[in-house]
Amino acid sequence: MKHDDIVDGRPQLSDLAKAAGVSLATADRVINRRKGVKERTRKRVLEVAHEIGFLSSADAERYGRDQPMNIVVLLPAGTNPYLRLLGERVKERVGRSGINEPILRCYFIEGFNAGALAEGLRAHSAWADGIIFFSIEHPVVREAVVDVLAGGTGLVTIVSDLGNVPEIQHVGLDNRSVGRTAGLLLGRLASSSQGAVALVAGSRHYRTHSEREAGFLSLIDEMFPNLRVIGMREGHDDSAENYRHTLDLFEQANDLVGIYNVGGSSSGITRAMREKNRSSLVFIGHGLTQDTRRALLDGTMDAVFDQDPDILIDRAIRCLTEPLIRSRQLKLDIYFRENLP
Template identity: 70%
Template sequence: MRDKSETAPASARPLLTDIAERAGVSLATVDRVVNRRKGVKERTRQRVLEIARELGYLTETQGGFYEAERPRNIVVLLPSGSNPYLRLLGDQLRERVERSAPDDPFLRCYFIESFNAQALAEALRRNAGWADGIAFFAIEHPLVREAAVEVLAAGTRLVTIVSDLGSLPEIPHVGLDNRAVGRTAGLLIGRLAKQPSGSVALVAGSRHYRAHSEREAGFLSILEELFPHLRVVGMREGHDDAGENYRHTLGLFDQAPDLVGIYNVGGSSGGITRAMRERDRLEVVFIGHGLTPDTRRAVVEGAMDVIFDQDPDALVDRALRCLSEQAPVARPLKFDIYFRENLP
């Protein structure tokens, strides 16, 4: 026997406004229930579903679907720009959306203006209305901290990825032990440098990314301990932009003719390798982050010596599990170290 709602003419079928009127709630509330969004009390949700079945808007089968636990709504906020690793991370998230199963979390990914604390704070507040959980690439800034505290207090779960908010330990973090990463980079440059003494330089996206400042601190600490003969010529902030990194590198070559090593703690290493090729300075040891097509090519061709990489799939898996299951983050992610000879 066919359900009455399947045989009724279109004009006779109930509308959301009919359900709202009968249930004594707003149209917006009915819309939230029908689209399985957050923000509705359980008693109200059950009342709306009951009326929807009585009026024939939902079949019994459909009603059973709504009785099941609602998949969580998850938002991922990433910095926009030309950083190839972050674009790769965004591609991975889009692929997950396309192949998601009905019981998987509803996943959305947005790119926010890089290094703009106000834009990130506004995005956190704006998406908290829909999202049960938000994973975001944090900027260490008072505006972002205040927004995170507000969103967390309102019941939306948060997790930082890649770079965290160190002053808010109640927000879990998924990423590397960045101080250890920086120390490893310093150790490799100290061991691989072609000259026993000389200058070394760091290029970062911004010190407002805690990940970058921690890598810098680790790098400086091991040079002081083990390689005092290497002189650090300072940190350049390239904002993960290939053009800025290119100009900074040219300036470094002019400032420090004895340059023996460069560590790019951020992204967009292509600008650095371009400057190295133009100045014929491929003897300079260069270490950067993110296994992407441009860094792979640079290592194969000898313009880059080492790539530090964190698997984007593992990063996303850990973040989604943390938000969906409220599972604690037990330890930092492992990172892979690639040379030309062991590229996957």
């Protein structure tokens, strides 16, 4: 609850501002732990808040400790079930965070739009001490990152990084290795050593997707030279687009033996497979969610690669609150029907 509510018998925020000799906006920033207040002013406002009874002794003591970080999490909007799950987990933390824990806010911005991401980074840096985000490989994003870092806001990328930017830690998988693992599984599980295999992605603008593609292609070329790789289709992690792409793949390649979805929203692919009775295909995808769990159970999917969302969030927050501790790559979880948690 914000401390600008009117409560009978207690001073209001305007009373605190007048007693401390500051503007109402400054008093609001101090009490609601926003940036933009000098430390000397912050301490003065808190002292007065205790003196006039705006804050209890216990609250004043907690506020007097080191101010927790303001952290914004920016996630791509869309129909990707894993991203929705990740957003739900962040919002759960928002509801239960204590007064001296990082203050979290979560926002969804237009997916695969570099301009929207750059604008979001700049806009939220006015409040945030740190921002956690999915990166898009684009010059306007890099320019925004430079500006935000120069303004003193820390940045951490999750799942998909920005490349060689030493000031930004990344929390995620070794995605080239992930792609090679998918290639190995698909090649071993395929019903034939010859035929076509297909790749579906969200977008190559996500480094994580292009790295998984590169790893997959290198493994297939190395170990399964008789498998023919059909060029990647970009479905923007949209179930309807992935559905249409899969139907096109069935028309394009009568000898299709497997599909690897390097991105999300696998439900569109499984829908097409069920409609066309193509359950004999090997299908590997990402993100253990309700739809992929069901697909594993009914045999439409063979394997799901996953990153634990809670560990992902924990590591990203720690990168901001303890920047001297370098994050390790996450462990890849691979689920089959028989080892579902």
